[in-house]
Amino acid sequence: MNLSLEELRQSNVIAPEMVEALARQPMPEFPGHDPIAHRHARADHLKRLRHLMPVSGPIPDLVTEEGISVDAEDGSPIPVFVYRPAQSTNQTHPVAVLFHEGGWSAGDATDEEFNARRLARDLGFVCLNVEYRLAPEHRFPTAISDSWRVVNWITRNSSSLGADLKKGFIVGGSSAGGHIAAIMALRSQKESLSPPITGQWLSAAYLVPFNQVPEKYQRQYISPSENTNDPVLNGLSEQGELGLVVGVFGADIHSPLFSPMATAYYPPAIKGPDAGFLAKAFIQVGGLDPLRDHNLIYEKILRQEHGVKTRVELYPGYGHMFWTNWPEMSASKKYSEDMIAGFQWLLS
Template sequence: MAQYDSIEEVTALATMHPEFAQPLQDQTITIPMRDAYGNEARVFKPQIRSASRAPLVALVYGGGLMSGTNLQFAPIARAIAAELGAVVVTLSHRLAPECKFPQQSEDIWDNVQWLSQNAHTIGADPSAAFVLGGGSAGANLCAVTAHRAAREKLSPPLTGLWTAIPVFLAEQTAPLKNRPLHISLSQNADAPGFNTETVRFCLSTYGPDISSEATTPFNAMDTFPQMVPTYIQVAELDPLRDDGLVYARALRDHRVPTRVDVSPGVPHGFHVTFPNFDISQKFNRDTVAGFRWLLGLAAGQGGSQDDFSLEFAISSA
């Protein structure tokens, strides 16, 4: 048994446990907006890669457009970087009520444009793959940005989109044939934690123009045929559930490759509020599997640490 009375024994105590060590780099950068404001972003990437062309993933947090930080998706970012070998950037935008519509949408567009031209500075190659994704209000910002990217021919283009528990105002703006299928606002009006009243409060604070393409992708129907493969996650007890399902139907109507996962019997944001629940862990594993699909990777392909623990990465913020 060690007595810890030699310099060698004491020095060895600073060796990091292999289950705790993650082969990732984590850095903070500032991305300039059109008005010279600097939005902070965090970059997560593997230290060692088997290939030089690292795909790029950009993530946008939720929070009703009034709260949230770029650390919200840090656990998922770490998992995607370690498991799939991507460079992952968690983006920021300015918040309501200090900044109202369409500032948040413009900020994400400026972030994405900057990444398309400067990704090489963080070791990523968007021409290999360029996936944009977010949760809740962040999913809205990502979807309207993806449709704008199609219209304005972003180069290199986006190659995939992830929308988790998204808000799209499908009750008012979706194609008429799909509106009868949007019942979740009334069905889940009194859902625990996040209900229909909460949805309306967030929208009133943000102040969107309901007719604008910066508010919902359903105001840009002509861009649907140009949309990229999309992965959508919804929760059964969420008043926003049918926003995601109606969006999926609209994408499929235009033959866009679309994948949907529904979490049964749980409310909006359950995976954040109750991260240790089994269904929350499944949601997070599904998320990483969805990104594997969006990046075009087969099982077993990706980063340098095949046995990376998703449970550890996702539950540690």
């Protein structure tokens, strides 16, 4: 997607529907000084909205659900929730591994369960919904290493779940979950994961740290400083970004386990005979989101410098994670339908 600066700025004009939704239901103020209190207040807020989601609860006639665990690097159990089509016979299915949002320090698998159910019901996926461990109790790189363990586990155990990775092996998530998915896709390429990841769904993802924007894209990296009206992130200042990424999560911001802009990946490390094997990418992001330009610039990098096939859905006037915080909006319903269409495209 190639937008002019004026078009980018027009996309951060708040949509009338978003104004009306905020008037009905203002975004609550969560305690910002205490990550644990923030986590619990945020979970309570989202739980009150869950009945408005596209699939608000289990659908046992159509999708089976079970909990399993995968061993982490230190031997701790990583809970993973598995969703499968209930009516399958001997047919095998593509796989989607989902990672929830929450800034690496909040959220849980319930944030992705409605997407997992829809993907199993509507597209026949076997979905693995990962409960990676959270900061500050478990700091970087725990969330990344937990997620990588699950991705590796499914390459060895797909047949036990009725899955066939050659039919599709997609990683995805929103916000911090989208960041994790991007790292999984890059790491799988670098380490020659077999079978390879074939698709990545990056939704409002954290992708391009402010101090690692390639020079050619710096003029287009305006959303973190200009999208100050976002009702969820309220503008992601450099100080606030470092406070979350380094202070709470404890990340090494230049590590290839954290940054898609790390020297292991950018400049592109896969030119030559292996070029073009990086997973195709489907990206969704709101125009009002401070992370908008993380996503739009990363799409250009993937497409222009890695030779990756990409597809983008931009929602002008809507902010970060609008579909979960105001699921009754028409734009939120469109987002959900676009997600299904995007996963179909990733499989094509």
